[in-house]
Amino acid sequence: MPTGVAIRDVREQLFEAAERILLRDGPSALTSRAVTTEAGCAKGVLHRHFADFDDFLAELVLDRAGRMAAQATALRDAAGTGTVVGNVADALTTIFRSVAVALVALITFRDELRARLRRTWPAGVPLLAEAVIMVADYLMAERDLGRVAAGADVGMLAPTLIGAGHLLFADRQASPPEPEAVRTMVSTVLSGVLPNPPVSGGA
Incomplete structure (x- = not known):
């Protein structure tokens, strides 16, 4: 060096x-x-x-989680534009087509890494937790604009979307899901809270 x-x-x-x-x-x-x-x-x-290899890995995970702030801002700023389903589907695709899925697998794989992360991140997996906050903030913004039902429980919808998105993208060896598959999943999760649900196949 x-x-x-x-x-x-x-x-x-x-x-x-x-x-x-x-x-x-x-x-x-x-x-x-x-x-x-x-x-x-x-x-x-x-x-x-770095103090040791697990310290390096913990810093890597936290650094990548911190980088989601820019995406969170972009998604929140998209409120009121496009469609709710399309915006959420695009956000999930951006998250899970990055290294996020591999980092979640790494956290699951290494016990010591999970222990290190708990020192500064006491609950949840950092990347997924940040993604849940990002989607929840966006859905709240859309709720304020009337594009998501006033009674929508975004605190439940956001982790459901992140969990379902992670499952869609989790097979590292397979091809990523088609955009339509992601939109269909998002549309299904949000079907009860969209005042004007998109027609099947729409974004």
């Missing part, structure tokens, strides 16, 4: 290497040596910036 490289750049280089390994080979292939090899770094670089 050249001298003078910003710590943030080193961290991101290592994070991106870990993501590539996760997406290509799955959580069982993710080791500190695999990450530094993938990143083209000396073996000791990771341990100069």
